[in-house]
Amino acid sequence: MTATLATQISIAQALTAVTPDGLPFRFTAYDGSAAGPEDSPIHMHLATERGLSYVLTAPGDLGMVRAYVQGDLEIEGMHPGNPYELMRTMLNHLHFKRPTPAEALRIVRGLGWSHLKPPPPPPQEHLPKWRRTFEGLRHSRTRDKAAIHHHYDVSNRFYELILGPSMTYTCAVYPSHEASLEQAQHEKYDLVARKLDLQPGQRLLDVGCGWGGMVRHAAREYGVRALGVTLSAAQAEWAAQAIKREGLEHLAEVRFLDYRDVDERDFDAISSIGLTEHIGIRNYPSYFGFLLDRLKPGGRLLNHSITRPDNRLRSTGAFIDRYIFPDGELTGSGRIITEAQDAGFEVRHEENLREHYALTLGAWSENLQAHWDEAVAEVGYPTAKIWGLYLAACRVGFERNNTQLHQVLAVKLDDQANAHFPLRPTWGS
Template sequence: MTLTTTEQITIGEAVTRLMPDGVPFRMTAYDGSAVGPEDAPIVLHLRTQRGLAYLLTAPGDLGVARAYVMGDLDVEGAHPGDPYEVMRMLMSRLRFRVPPPAELLRIVRGLGLNNLKPPPPPPQEHLPRWRRVLEGMRHSKERDAVAIQHHYDVSNRFYELVLGPSMTYTCAVFGAEDTSLEDAQAEKYDLVCRKLGLRPGQRLLDIGSGWGGMVRHAAREYGVTALGVTLSRQQALWAQREIERQGLADRAEVRHSDYRDVVEGGFDAVSSIGLTEHVGVRNYPSYFEFIRSRLRPGGRLLNHCITRPDNRARDTGAFIDRYVFPDGELTGSGRIITEMQDAGLEVRHEENLREHYALTLAGWSRNLVAHWDECVAEVGEGTAKVWGVYMAGSRLGFERNEIQLHQVLASRTDAAGNSGFPLRPTWPG
C-alpha cells in the first residue's frame, strides 16, 4: 500500500510500518487503534495527542521519556519503580525500520503535521547542552555545581528510601548474589580502605564524598582523619549531621566544596568514588595532576568510576544527559589508566566490577518499589518515574557489558621510585 500525501493513518498503522518484523508487545492509542498480540503481558498505551507530539518531535529515548514522565504514555504489566522486564524486552526485541525520507514524510503527514510542534518538556528535564552556556563553560566550577545539584539535591529523604541506611550512591561489592545491599556497600568501603592500605593516624581525602559513607567508614573502622568534599549542599549537611551523630566529628568532615578548592596537602590516601564521570575527559590531566599534588610521596589513589567497554569518544544518550547526569562523560578504563600514568601516578592494580553494579541497581530498584508511595509523595510521580527508568536501564547496561565499573589503584612514588606497596596485594575479597 502506498500512502498519498493526504491520506490519514492511525497510530497503530504507523507503528506497523516502522516495525515490519512485528511488535513484541501490545500497543493501544487514544485514536482507538491497536497493534501487537492481544495476550501480550506488556501493554503500552499512548493516552494523548501531546504524547504523540513528544514521540514525533524527539525520536528515540528522549521522546519516549518525555511522554512517559508526563503521563501521556502508560505501561501496563510493570511497576513504574522497576520497569526492568519491560526495558529488557524492548532493548532485546525491538527492531525499527528507518524508511526513506519521502515515505517518512508521508507517514508524518498521515498522522498530522500539527503534531510536529514540540510540547514543553517535563519539569524534570535539564536544559540541552547548547543552552547551558549561561551556566558557564562545560565543567567550569559554576556549571559543574548546577549539574550536581540537578541530580543530587532532589531530596535527602528520597535518597534514604532508595539507597537504604548506608546512603551510598555508588557500586557495592557483593560476596554472593544474595548478599544484602547494606553488607555489600560496607564491603565496598572496606575494600577501598584495604586497597589504600589505611592505618590509624593517616589522613584521607575523599573527593565527591556524597553523604559521607567513605569518610565515616574510614574514620570509624581504620582510625584515619578523613576529609570529604561534595558539590551538593544537601549531601554535605546530611553528612555532617551523621558524622556528629556517630561521634566522629573529631576526625571526619564533609565540606560543601569543589575539590579544586581543597588547599590541604600531604594526604596519605585519596579516594575518588563515582566522581570521574562528572569531571570531563578533557579535564583528566588536570584532575589527576591535582590528586597527585595532594598526595605525599608513597601515598595512594583509588579511583572508582563507571566506564565504557572501549575507549572511543562519544556522548551519553539524550535521556541520561537531560534527566540524570547533565554533562556526564564516560570513557574506557584504558583512557583513565593512561591519564593517571601521564600525570605521574604509578598504576598498581585495576578490576572491573560491572556485575556488582547490576546487583546494586537491582537493590535500589527494589527499594523504590517498596517505598513507591512515599517516594512519589516526596519528589512527585514524574521524578520517581525517571528514577525507575534510569535504574532499570542502567542495570541492563551493566548486564549487557555496555557500561562497566572499574577501580584503579595507583601510587605517587617517591624520588627513589618507592611505591610503598608490598610484593603481593594485601586486600583479599
C-alpha cells in the same frame, strides 16, 4: 479506507513500519489502532495527541520519556518504580530501523503535519547542552555546581528511600549473590580501604564524597582522619549530621567544597568514588594532576567510576543528560589509566565490577518500589517515575555490557621510584 483518507495511516501502522521484527509487547493508541501480541503482560498505550507530538519531535528515548513523564504514554503490567521487565524487553528485543526520507515523509504526512509542533518539555527536564551556557562553559565550576545540584539535591529523604541506611549512591561489591545491599556497600567501602592500605592515624581525602559513606567508614573502621568534599550542599549537611550522630567528629569531616579548592597536601591516600563521570574527559589531566599533587610520596589513589567497554568518548544519551546527569561523560578504563599514567601516577591494579552494579541497581529499584507511596509524596509522581525508569534502564545497560564499573588503583612514587607497595596484593577479593 476512502480515497480522501488514502494518505492517512494509524499510529500502530507507523510504529510497525519502523520495527521490522515486530513489537515484543502490546501497543495501543488513542486512535484505536493496536499492534503486538495481545497476550503480552506488558501493555503500552499512547493516550494523547500531545504524546504523539513528543515522540515525533524528539525521536528516540527522549520523546518517549517526555510522553511517559507527562502521562501521555501509559504502561500497564509493571510497577512504575521498577519497570525492569519493560526495559529488558525493549533493549533486548525491540529493534528500530531508520526510515528512508521517503518513508519518514509518508509516516509524518499520514499522521498529520500538526504533530511536528513540539510541546513544551516536562518541568523536570534540564536544559539542552547548548542552552546551558548561562551556567558557564561546560565543566566550569559554576556549571558543574549547577549540574550537581540538579541531580543530588532532589531530596535527602528521597535518596534514603532508594539507597537504604548506607546512603551510598555508588556501585556496591557483593561478596555473594545472597548478600544484602547494606552488606555489599560495606564490602565496597572496605575493599577501597584495603586497596588503599589505610592505617590508624593516616590522612584520607575523599573527593566527591556524597553523603560521607567512605569518610565515615575509614574513620570508624580504620581510625583514619578523613576529609570529604562535595558540591552538593544537601549531601554535606546530611553527612555532617551522620558524623555527629556516630561520634566521629574527631576523625571525620565533610565540606561543601569543590575538590579543586582543597588546600591541604600530603594525604596518605585519596579515594574518588563516582566523581570521574562528572568532571569531563578533557579535564582528566588537571584532575589527576591535582590528586597527584595532594598525595605524599608512596600515597595511593583509588579511582572508582562508571566506564564504557571501549575508549571512545560517547554521550550518556539525551534521557540521562536531560533528566539525570547533566554534562556527564563516560569513556573506557584504558583512557582513565592512560590519563593517570600521563599525570605521573604508576597504575598497580584495576578491575571491572560491572555485574556488581547491575545487582546494586536492582536493589535500588526494589527499594523504590517498596517505598513508592512515600517517594511520590516526597518528590512527586513524575520525578518518581523518572527514577524508576532510570534505575531499570541502567541495570539493563550493565547487564548488556553497554556500561562497566572500574576501580583503578595507582600510587605516587617517591624520588627513588619506590612505590611503597608489597610484592603481591594484600587486600584479598
